[in-house]
Amino acid sequence: MTYQAPLRFGVNTVWSGDRAAFVEESRKAEKLGFDVIGVADHLGFPAPFPALVLAAEATERVRVNTFVLNAGFYNPTLLAREVATVDRLTGGRLELGLGAGYVEGEFATAGIPFGTARARIAHLAHTVTELKRLLGDAGHAPQPVQDPHPPLLIAGAGDRLLELAATEADVISFSGATKGPNGIRIPAGSDAIAERVAFARAAAAGRVEAIELNLLVQQVARDVAPLLDRLRSRMPDLTPQALADSPVFLFGTARDIADQIAELRNRLGLTYFTTFGHSMELFAEAIELLR
Numbered sequence: 001m002t003y004q005a006p007l008r009f010g011v012n013t014v015w016s017g018d019r020a021a022f023v024e025e026s027r028k029a030e031k032l033g034f035d036v037i038g039v040a041d042h043l044g045f046p047a048p049f050p051a052l053v054l055a056a057e058a059t060e061r062v063r064v065n066t067f068v069l070n071a072g073f074y075n076p077t078l079l080a081r082e083v084a085t086v087d088r089l090t091g092g093r094l095e096l097g098l099g100a101g102y103v104e105g106e107f108a109t110a111g112i113p114f115g116t117a118r119a120r121i122a123h124l125a126h127t128v129t130e131l132k133r134l135l136g137d138a139g140h141a142p143q144p145v146q147d148p149h150p151p152l153l154i155a156g157a158g159d160r161l162l163e164l165a166a167t168e169a170d171v172i173s174f175s176g177a178t179k180g181p182n183g184i185r186i187p188a189g190s191d192a193i194a195e196r197v198a199f200a201r202a203a204a205a206g207r208v209e210a211i212e213l214n215l216l217v218q219q220v221a222r223d224v225a226p227l228l229d230r231l232r233s234r235m236p237d238l239t240p241q242a243l244a245d246s247p248v249f250l251f252g253t254a255r256d257i258a259d260q261i262a263e264l265r266n267r268l269g270l271t272y273f274t275t276f277g278h279s280m281e282l283f284a285e286a287i288e289l290l291r
Helices: 019-031 048-058 076-089 104-110 117-135 159-168 190-210 224-231 240-245 254-268 277-290
Strands: 008-013 036-039 063-066 094-099 152-156 171-174 177-179 185-187 212-216 219-221 249-251 272-276
Touching: 008 019, 008 212, 008 277, 019 036, 019 048, 019 277, 036 048, 048 063, 048 076, 076 094, 076 117, 094 117, 094 171, 117 152, 117 159, 152 159, 152 212, 159 171, 159 190, 171 190, 185 240, 190 212, 190 254, 219 224, 219 272, 219 277, 224 240, 224 249, 240 249, 249 254, 254 277, 272 277
Parallel strands: 008 036, 008 272, 036 063, 063 094, 094 152, 152 171, 171 212, 212 272, 219 249
Antiparallel strands: 177 185
């Protein structure tokens, strides 16, 4: 099957806390043609919701999203208040990205039990249920601009998480990472990502056409060699072939990268691609060729 759905592009940031630099980066992303500005949720960096309000104030058309909130850090009732407030402050431009959390050290720093993957996913499922209930209740204040709630993105890779996303999410985001030797996270290859996409599509069943599929692209670069040298400090067995085979790393000219994106859309139905600020300019050149 060949998929021809429209494409969307996002840029994800880990805001340093410098207001002027973040405003400049947000405006640059909009000018370069990105559709969504995302902010990550990690301890040691500024909180995502205030940053998204600033990004929306600094821009005119781009949507803003949490990419992604660690659901384990949040009480669902209090989170619903944050989501509704930010959706109102941004004029209905918010997209809510959620994940189960995977950095054990951050849970320890926050004094929150890390628990098993099953427990974290169960909390994520409970959070989604409560958010939909509260945000869809006309008697609950505040209410979001978007009815019944901002679009929901769920990110991850495991079976239970993808089953939850297939049932509840408007967007499923594939992390593109897998566990290698000694538990080290390594880039997933093309076949592995294709299998995860197929699994999510099968789990979505009758609602599959209503779900947008996102891929988080870790790096966009003209040359594979410098990146390979950096990654080998953490992944000594990583080969150029394995890196080139992973769809979360796109290499070559803008034309090469545009062709790779088009191939992923046509083969897997991936239509929403997010990268990081350090890859924004080259990625934007590819975006221009695809529109």
